[in-house]
Structures are given as structure tokens and as C-alpha cells.
Amino acid sequence: MSPLCKALLTAGLLTSASFAHASNLVYCSEGSPGGFDPGQYTTGTDFDAASETIFNRLAEFERGGTKAQPALATSWDVSEDGLTYTFHLREGVKFHTTDYFKPTRDFNADDVLFTYQRMLDRNHPFRQAYPSEFPYFTDMGLDKNIAKVEKTDDMTVVFTLNAVDAAFVQNLAMNFAAIHSAEYADQLLKAGKAAEINQKPVGTGPFVFSRYQKDAVIRFKGNTQYWAPEQVKIDNLIFSINTDASVRAQKLRAGECHVTLNPRPADLQSLQADKNLNVPTEPGYNLGYIAYNVTRAPFDKREVRQALDMAVNKTAIIDAVYQGAGQLAVNGMPPTQWSYDESIKDAAYDPEKAKELLKAAGVKEGTEITLWAMPVQRPYNPNARLMAEMLQNDWAKIGIKARIVSYEWGEYIKRAHAGEHDAMLIGWTGDNGDPDNWLGTLYGCASVDGNNFSKWCDAEYDKLVVAAKRVTEQEQRSELYRQAQAVLKREVPITPIAHSTVYQPMRSSVKGFEISPFGRNSFSGVSNN
């Protein structure tokens, strides 16, 4: 019988194939990755699909935490002046064997050099052959701060910095810093196919890339040669790509996938009620806030910012916008961040006092301002439009007329960088577990043209956060950051609103999945039986 006839005959009889011996896990992801070279990308969709599965980094964040721990480097030494980092590499790590690449040697210092020099050097031969940008690397300022990367022997790599960066190892643990194979890159370069590094990835990670069909599926095999074999408990890892959150929720309930992400608040109740599912939650490592543009009147006066701040009914916003799935925010960073100052209290909700403050500051009743609301749903703010309407209402009570403004997302950010707003809704999700990623990146003087949407540059504050970045001792840093938080609270360049709660729906058969504070979905150490 021909295979065609046989297939036709059996098609009607069997409805699902049996996969008795292999362990499979289907993950309903939210979008197609742009490619598989993590260095070129900035979004979680790209990182989950490539960096967490196929690749490793020198250091990696512990699963479910924000601490950097050894990965491809087993240990590192920091010089006395804090400018030289020496990484000792792990022995016996194998790169993936695939139908497009067979490694002849184990991982060594050359691979680290290739990975970093490609990102540092615009004239690197590989970058000439395949022109690309490394936005995250540049955004973190690493292209400017890393003076050189050298190897002292096959298993030792030395990074020299231009300035002390207390978060350096954390930065290298981030997803974009995935280590590529220098041998594979050579092979691609010789074959004139450098661009394939983005389509046919080779890494050292727990899963081996098998096949990708845009908008449909990414297939991975468990890496049988992984250097931490106990971390690989799945034979076939399958990403099923579904852009619609409701459809993902339905697929999970129907058992067509085992883990998914970002459920809509409206779907939560039915997911939690389903006996076959687990929906663990964690406070999000993010912050949604209002940024006041202090370069514009009347926001240049502290009393005005204070008045607007105390007129915000945060509890009502948490109920309506986050539908309970959020935590009231007090400081400029989440409580799970080390150095967070518990002793700082929010100003009480007091419209009467706010009115007095405004009067004292000479702000007339009926003053018009613009309030910007994002057009997109972000992890830290599920419904900016609704939040803006509630704020409009709150501020109307103290005589401030807010006009809600919205632009397409790219345009919104661009115009906000240019400072065209009065007050705007924005937020942040932590990148690397370091307090500087909040207090320095978002409110420091160096970021006034960048992520500092308040355009706030306070000498006292800035001295503290700059000093904190330049020391490496954690207790000392914590003290400086606590002082900085007090200044931030006093000067009110922002009104923190909420940290959203992360919900992680999965089938109850899935074991060992840890919610990442950074919102990454990692399947090493996860099993499904």
C-alpha cells in the first residue's frame, strides 16, 4: 500500500497520534521572533525564543530571581580599582550539533571574544559581512564603557572598563549578551552566508534549534549534551505562536498548550477556576507612573507636582485599571529591588490640601494641561487610556483641566523624548536587577534626553546615584540609594502608581516553572508529564 493510501485510511481512524516515550511541552507564545541572534533584539518575544532556549551567557540570572550566577563563566574576579573583570570559563561545554553545523572543539575564550568584539567593533569582519546593530548593548552604554576584551589563555577572558560599573556582571547576564560560536561564525563567513547567524542559530543552551515556521511554530530538541544535564527534562519543546491573548487562554484550557503568558484580566477568573490549571502569581518587577515635565510651567514648581500627586486616587485606579492585579506603588522602583526603602510613605490622598498648594503656587482654577496616555498595553499598565480618564477626573476636582493626548507608540516615545508633554503616563520593567536600572536610568541627569521623561535633573539626587554606581560594596550602595529615594519622594518628579501582578497560567502537569521577575520564560529545569 502506498504511503498516501495508508495515510488516507488511517486519517479517519486515528484522531491523535500517541507520543508515549518522549516528553513534550507546548508553549503558547505571543508573537514571531524577529530572528535568533539575541544581540540584535530588545523584546521579550525575541529573547524567549532564542536567548533563553538556545544560548547561554557568561553569567545568568538565577531562575525566578534577579541575582546573577555563574553560567559559561564559573567565577570572576574584580580588580581593586573595579575596572578589570577576569572571567574563568567553564570546561567541557559543547556547542550544538545540527544539520548545518558540527563543532570540532568545546567552548573557549575565542567564542567570548567573537561575541563581544562583534558588538564593540563596527569594523569587525563579521559585521562588515552582515551589517547589524546591537541596540540593547548600545543602550546600556556597554559599547562606550568596555575598553577592551582579551584572553589570557583558552579558558580566561579579561574585560577592561573605562569607568567603574557596579552592575557590570548583571549587564552581561542579560539576554542580549548570548555567547555565539566563533567556529560557526567562521564557517558562515567563509561560505558567504553571515546573515544566517540570525536564522540558523548555534548556541550552548539547554535546547537545540530544530525548525521555525514564521507565525506558526518554533521547534526545539532537548540538548542531550548540555553541561547541566539535570536542567533538560523535555525532549521536544514547541513554541506555538498565537498573537491573541484570549485564544491563548482557550488553547491552554483545551490542553493544546501547557504554558502560556500574559492572560487578559478578563480571562483570569475562568483560568483560575479550571481544575487542570495552575495560575501562580508574583508581584511584577515593574512600575507604572506619571512623569511630570519639570521643564514646563507650572510643573517647574514643586508645590504643583505635590498637589497633583496627592490628588490622585491610587486605590481606585488599582481596582479599575489593574482589576486588582496590581500593587500600589510608593517609590520609584519595585519593593522586590534590593535597597528599596520601606520607610518611605506615600502622601495621603487629600484634594483639599492639594487645592491650597495650588493656590499658594499661584495656579489659577481651570488651568489646562496635557496628559499623555500610551496607545498600547504594557506590562506595567494594562489600560493607559482608562487610567488617564480617571486622573482627568481626579485633577478636575482640584481645578486642573487635563486634556488627554495619545499618539501611535513609536511617535509617543519620540515626542516624549523631545519633551512635548506636560504630564505623561509611562513605566518601566527592570532589566538587570540593579537599583541603578531604576534610579539612575529613569530619573538621573544623564538620562534627561533619554528615559528620564520628567526631564528632571536634581544636583543633590544625581550626586547620590552617580556615587552609588561608582562603588561596588552593596551595603554602601544601598545607603546611597535610600537617600536618593528620599530626595525623589520629596521632589515629586513622578507619581508612582502601581506594580502590576504577573499571572503565569500553566497546566498542572508542568513542574518546575519559575516566574522570572524580568518576565522571561525559561524552560530549563521544567518538566511536563
Place this chain on the structure above:
Amino acid sequence: MLSFIARRLGLLIPTFFGVTLLTFALIRLIPGDPVEVMMGERRVDPEMHAQAMERLGLNKPLYQQYFDYIGQLASGNLGESLRSRESVWREFLTLFPATVELALAALLFAGTLGVIAGVVAALKRGSLFDHGVMGISLTGYSMPIFWWGLLLIMFFSVGLGWTPVSGRIDLLYDIPPVTGFMLIDTLLSDEPGAFGNALRHLILPAIVLGTIPLAVIARMTRSAMLEVLREDYIRTARAKGLSQARVVFVHGLRNALIPVLTVFGLQIGSLLAGAVLTETIFSWPGIGKWLIESIGARDYPVVQNGILLIACLVILVNFTVDILYGLANPRIRHQK
């Protein structure tokens, strides 16, 4: 006939240029640039931004970009996606069969059911069935696709568990793409049960996508049939004592189907438009979903050339339908 074809062909060229200008302008009229969209709330280093724009060729004046674009098209190059760096033509080719498969299934569903319902309604004019068909088709025509799709998923997939929620096949089947048509590929793959599984995945999306064409075809068939049944030759046929079936199907339906054929052609456009939504609901990896994601990412080459390819397709189908119609109906081709 030749001059008729030539006239139609002559129209194609300005239409084609109109479409290129329109797609080029449309995507650029929407504010936001791709580098900013890619970075989200993160700062874009001005130097990096300038470099990226240069590499993408977006720092040139608009007219220059348009001429570059036309030049590329003339050399048969559709450019590459800004996001994946994959050639637009290759991406189109890998995703297009999924859309064709879905559209054909929808058309089959809409065509058979629509023609049958239309004919029966016409024969039983004024009956309960007739009113039913007219009512349902009006509802179907005004149904928001998105809501309709989710409703069917809730009922049949989650509630009853009869059909899968989304996708083209249970992903535990590892079907290597050969033709891109899942039904054919499953037969080639020799995996037992895969064909049936793929078929079950096709049912709901085909129904959702076919709903509007079904309504249109049913109504169109009914009115065409009513018209034809009034004609003298039908009365003659009846008078000759031919059987009812012969009168209806051979004499009636064959003539009634001529206008229905045009409607079929016109439906290709709305099928492709509907595919954008249907594919999004059912995570169907076709060109509709591809376009939606590319618009979100401001992936200019994909959006302008993707739309261009689809427009060409619609133009081509309409052209073919016109010709077929001209062949079937001599009166048309002599009209100026």
C-alpha cells in the same frame, strides 16, 4: 475578443502604479519609525538611530525612497523584511499557501452551501425556508468576524471539544513543509492521523471566513434564479414537459450562475480582507497575520510589497473573471 482583452490589460498598468503609490504613501502616513517601535520605552541612541535608518535606506527624501522602491520592483526585487531580514518574496511564498488553503476551503463551503440555499429559496419563494435563508444571510453578512470567530471557538472548541482552538495542525505532529498546503503535506508525511487532524483544524476558520461570501452567494443565487425562472425559455422548457430537476439545474442554474460567477470573483477581495482577521483569531500562519504584525512593527518593505502582491492577485483574479464573463456572455465584450 482580442480588443476586449487588450482594453482590460491596458487598465492594469495604471492600476498597478496607483497601488504602489498608495501602499508607499499609506504606511508612511502612519506616524512612527521602525527603530523607535523596536526599542519601545527604551532610549534610542541618536547615533545608532541614524545608522539604522541609513542601513534601512529611510534617511533619504521620500521621493527618492519611492523611486528606489520602483527601481527595485522593476528589477524584480521585493526587498527584505526590516525585522527578520528575510526576503519579502520568500516570506510571502512560505505563508501564501496557508491563506490559499483557507480561502479555498471557505469558498468551497460558501459556494456549495450558498448555491444550494439560494436555489431552494428561489424555488420555494415566500416560504418559511426562503425567509429563513434571507434572514440568516443578512445576519451573516453583518456579523463582525472577530466576535463570530471567538463565539465558535468558545462553543465548539472549548465547550464541546469537537474542534481545535487554533493553528493548522496539532504541533506534536512534525510535518515538514513541502508544498505549504497542510492537507497535502500531511499525506506526504506518512504520519498516521495527521490528515484528519489538519482537516479538523480547517473547519472553524473556513466557516468563519466563508460566512460573508456564503451570505452574498446565497442572496445572489436566489435573485438570479428568480430572474431566470421568469424567462420565456424556462416556461418553454416546462411546457415541453421536461422534469423539474432538468428545468432547474440544466436550463435554470446554468444561466443563473453567470452573475454568481462575477460575485465569486469579487469575493476574492473580501476573502483576503477577511483572512486578515480570521488568521489572527485562529493563529493561522498566512499572509493576513503576516501583514498585521508587519504594520505593528512598521516593517515598510513587508507592508508595501505584501499589499502590492495581494492587490496584484485581486486584480489578476478580477481580470480573469472579466475574461471568463466576456466569454460566457458576448454582450459584455462589445460594450465600450
